[in-house]
Amino acid sequence: MQAIFDMGPPAPCPRPFNMAAHVLAHAADLPDKVALSVISQDGADSWTYARLAAAVRGTGTGLLAAGFQPGDILLMRLGNTVDFPLAYLGAIAVGLVPVPTSSQLTAVEVTKMVAQLSPRGILRDPRVACPEETGLPVIDTAALAMMRDLPPCDYAMGDPDRLGYIIYTSGTSGIPRAVMHAHRAIWARRMMHQGWYGLGPQDRLLHAGAFNWTYTLGTGLMDPWSVGATALIPAEGVAIEALPALLADHQATIFAAAPGVYRKILSHPMTIDLPALRHGLAAGEKLSDRVRQHWNEATGTPIYEAYGMSECSTFISGSPAHPAAPGTLGRPQDGRRVAILGPDGPVGLGEEGTIAVARRDPGLMLGYFGAEAETAARMQGDWFLTGDQGMMDADGQITYLGRADDMMNAGGYRVSPMEVEAALLTHPAIREVGVTDIEVKEDARIIAAFYVGDAVDEADLKAFAAACLARYKQPRVYVRLDALPSGANGKILRRALKPIYEARHGQA
DSSP: OBSEEEOOOOOOOOSSBOHHHHHTGGGTTOTTSEEEEEEETTEEEEEEHHHHHHHHHHHHHHHHHTTOOTTOEEEEEOOSSTHHHHHHHHHHHTTOEEEEOOTTOOHHHHHHHHHHHOOSEEEEOTTSOOOSOOOSOEEEHHHHHHHTTSOOOOOOOBOTTSEEEEEEEOOTTSSOEEEEEETTHHHHTHHHIIIIIOOOTTOEEEEOSOTTSHHIIIIIIIHHHHHTOEEEEEOTTOOGGGHHHHHHHTTOSEEEEOHHHHHHHHTSOOOOOOTTOOEEEEOSSOOOHHHHHHHHHHHSOOEEEEEEETTTEEEEEOOSSSOOOTTSOBEEOTTOEEEEEETTEEOBTTOOEEEEEETTOTTSOSEETTOHHHHHHTEETTEEEEEEEEEEOTTOOEEEEEESSOOEEETTEEEOHHHHHHHHTTSTTEEEEEEEEEEEETTEEEEEEEEEESOOOHHHHHHHHHHHSOGGGSOSEEEEOSSOOBOTTSOBOGGGHHHHHHHHHTOO
């Protein structure tokens, strides 16, 4: 039998449609319910659904008054504050196209984005790095805050297939790619509500990530709001070890985090008592069985893992209704069609191939902005190729077998080694460089750079990288070599770098 698992067609998206209107649909029937609490040890800043919707729609009015027109692209350079989701939804509400970006990006990296996208304006927190001389109008956080009290905008309803927002992901070529998503992407996320979360309006979902991380934006905010649940987000500066107390104090029923957050919580000796918590959610990188087991032992609750990517969010997962079989990612969510492909199409059950999702999937991207050839290269007939390897059993459970390329994972972010290498090669002392990620201990990976060139103090190299690469892209270790391992064609053999590191550091 072929390795294809079809969970039936997804429910069609309503027409006309607006993503922000869908997310905030419960503001009318739940005006006084708390939609968002920004929490810390000192208390909470809570937003009811009525307050949230008024602020979003006022922001939409303000953005139109500032001269922006539907279809205009707005680059978001905002920090880990409530300004982020308000501006994001406010832009979408009136048909603008926001581009959320990590606050960790440097001005150098943002300059490249501006050149690629040609945005009509920038929404900016003055504390967040941004090129100063862009010639573009800048709306700062003070101006955004004043917009919240303006009269509510009308929702710009339209074709659900039209461009709604853009997010960035590392491209396999080393150039970050702008992933274009339609308004219907939020409708497609309904397949996760039971296929992964077990989410209902009674839930209080605490996401450990920052407001301006796309994982937080979707799982931590948009999805809970779209069902009338309450989102809990730690305030800026809350330490990871404080999360168990916040989970308990605010009676969180679901906890979402990257695997590394679970590992760091468990590394602190403490008793974790979470009587309201039903389960945890993990995504962004592979969750180790050991962390899963230790969390269950410490809290009495399971962790349900999901697999996905920026181009299609998550589409394979375990869930309360259908837990993943041991050693697997889980199965395709209801409404998804997933296959394991080889060079000639779907492979057989139990055979290795590339994980692929159907092009019919409403959550699949519209394409890469300005990169039609790369978009086409990811398509094979009726399928979108993820680039990850896996195999499927007869029940549709999929085992993850790793990347087919050299993409790295740093704290839940996919990073291209070629992007990091290109930045480091501008250092005058580096003649050649190869970059890969190294597992330094179970469930903990770092980026390591191996270079040929003059001996340079590691602190100097780290300072250089900090000026041109976001924190999560920066190597934590630098290794000087006489020559880089390469193949017959002269290309760097990045997979040969890991044994060099292991030999020098005494790892097996």
